[in-house]
Amino acid sequence: MxxxxxxxxxxxxxxxxxxxxxxxxxxxxxxxxxxxxxxEGGPRPHFYERNAAYFVSEWARFRDQPEELQGALDRAGQQLRLRVTMRAVDGRLLASNLPRPREPLSAEELQQLETDRMESSPEPPHTIVVGIPEKGPLEAYALMETPPPPGPxxxxxxxxxxxxxxxxxxxxxxxxxxxxxxxxxxxxxxxxxSGNLGARTGVRRRDELGQVAEAFDEMAERVTYLLRSQKELLANVSHELRTPLARIRVALDLANEGSAELARESLGDIAEDLGELERLISDVLTAARLDLATEQTPGATPPLRREHVEAQSLLDKAATRFRSARPEHRLDVRVEGALPALEADPVLLRRAFDNLLDNAGKYSEPHTTVRLLARPLDNGLQVEVRDEGIGIDANDLPHLFTPFFRSDRSRARKTGGVGLGLALARRIVIAHGGTLTLESQPGQGTTARVILPAAPPAGQAAEQANVARHLS
Missing domain, CATH: 1.10.287 (Helix Hairpins)
Structure with a gap:
């Protein structure tokens, strides 16, 4: 930036x-x-209208005292800003606080005032006319102008x-x-x-913009991590493919140049290397297959081909394969009670258990014991794989299920693999509706715990199959 x-x-x-x-x-x-x-229409004009009769009645007491009346009108003008002219009914001026007193009322206006005793004009200047006295023959009247509203x-x-x-x-x-x-x-x-994977917003705020910037930075971190993981995948897969291919080529060259007996001796090495290649390619393809199914990509291959599987048989076969692949380790198998049947994809579930056992043997020293423990749960099955290996650092533990992540890179390079084993096992278990968790401490080994749901009763399973067949 x-x-x-x-x-x-x-x-x-x-x-x-x-x-x-x-x-x-x-x-x-x-x-x-x-x-x-x-x-104009609010309480200010109405204040004078409601109190006009009172003001006029007070001033009317001084009709026979011109000086007192004039003083009262002057005070009203100074304190209330009222402009008042009082006249007798014959038009004679009684008192006024205006420089030019208001003109007398006409005969028609006097006749109307005789009846109503109070008149007001809504047009400016706002004028109120009050007759004196309130009752009886009209003797005088007061013309009162309310103060104009203050200007700007x-x-x-x-x-x-x-x-x-x-x-x-x-x-x-x-x-x-x-x-x-x-x-x-x-x-x-x-x-x-444009390709700058280190670009970040640098915005640190506590409002909504800060939340957007934080979300963008988190997204950038995730994108950067995924891109780097893909690059590492290419590098690791290239390395893992190159090694067995090189050994196969050497064995074939030796067999081609030597006798038939030497060729037969090389077949075992070639078969072992081909098995390693097949396992690597299978892991990569299975991970991609589960990713496509998880993302619900149109046309994706269904991730699971479920069938009725006996858990005991599945674990026995996994134990047999582990003993054959890693004879340098002791495998202790313990089963508590009768294990339930599973409704599962036997190929994928076998891959998950093989990966867990293979990891346990790969990251523990030869001649140590790997334990495979299984016991039934309420409507489920729990399987644990325990080793006496190097353990896992607490900082690496949350990332172990991330594809292509390896906690000890130098040891992982020595033991092989591209960091797909645990990630693939967890995806398979989750696809079966189960959970896979890890517990580990450096130097004290690791425990992988799998919990899977048991197969539904026969009647319920048949009903689910009919519903699935009908929907398809």
Missing amino acids: SGRRPRLPGRLLLRIYLVGLAQLLLIAFAFTLARRYVN PPDLWIMLAVVLGCTAITSIVFARSLAVPLQQLAAAARALG
């Missing part, structure tokens, strides 16, 4: 800025509606510019906080796609 500073994308900044601006406009619109409601502040444009500037700054900061990790993620994806 380059060390250049990520460039802020204009589209992202523009979108964030427009979103922020739209939110401000919505807030301003809501504030304007609220202000209009308060000033004089520095409104400055405030608006500050708000827009703050919105732009916060939008840039927010956009950069999003853009930088996204650009790092895009750069890492391009680098990984």
Whole structure:
């Protein structure tokens, strides 16, 4: 990844800025509606309407005291910002706190006021007319103008510019906080796609972007590991194929140049090398076959060819093959009780037990004991393979079921194999609905534990077979 500073994308900044601006406009619109409601149709005008009669009744007491009445109106103008003109019914001015008192009412307006005793005008300036007294013949009236709503502040444009500037700054900061990790993620994806397996995002955050970057880095680690495993597979398979092929060629050359007796002596070595090649190719093909079935690839070969298998017979044959292949080890077989029958693929399950026993012999010293223990479970079978070998380091234990992984590479190279034995055994056991676990400590040997489900009762098995045949 380059060390250049990520460039802020204009589209992202523009979108964030427009979103922020739209939110401000919505807030301003809501504030304007609220202000209009308060000033025109809300509680502010109604406050004066509800209290107008009280104000006028208090002022009416001073109708015969012009100075007191004028003082009361002046105080109302100063404290409540009310502009009031009081006149007698004949139009004579009683008092006013306006520079130019309001004009008298017309005869029609006086007649209407005689009936209603209070009139209000919704149009600005908002005026309330109250008759005096509240009951009886109309003697006087008061024209009251409520104070106008406050106008916009004089520095409104400055405030608006500050708000827009703050919105732009916060939008840039927010956009950069999003853009930088996204650009790092895009750069890492391009680098990984171009073949740079060491490309990582380098993003360390605790939000959703950090989770995406962490997931990408984990994916990159996995892809890198798989690609390196494939390269190691090619190297290991090439090595394992080269060695027996070279021995076969040497044996054939010797047989071709020598006598028939020498040729017959070479047949045993050739057969052994061919068996090693066959076992290696079979492991690779079986692993690929199970992978295809697991991924549900269209046209994949069905992974299991199930049939009724006696567990005791399966283990006896596995023990016989181990004793024949590794006579330098002692095999202790212990069976507790009658073992249940299994509904399994005998070829694959035999391969799984052979791999476990072969690993036990491969990683333990000659003349040590390998133990094969089996006992029935409720609706199942448990098989354990124990050795007295070198054991497994705790750091390597979680990776042993990973294809092509070998805990001790130098020893694995000496003993052969490409790291498929345990991975293949586990896939076979899982395909049969079972589990395979390992327990080990360095220098104290290893225990491989297999748990498999027992075959269903005969009636249930027949019913399942009929259903499968019908579906097929």
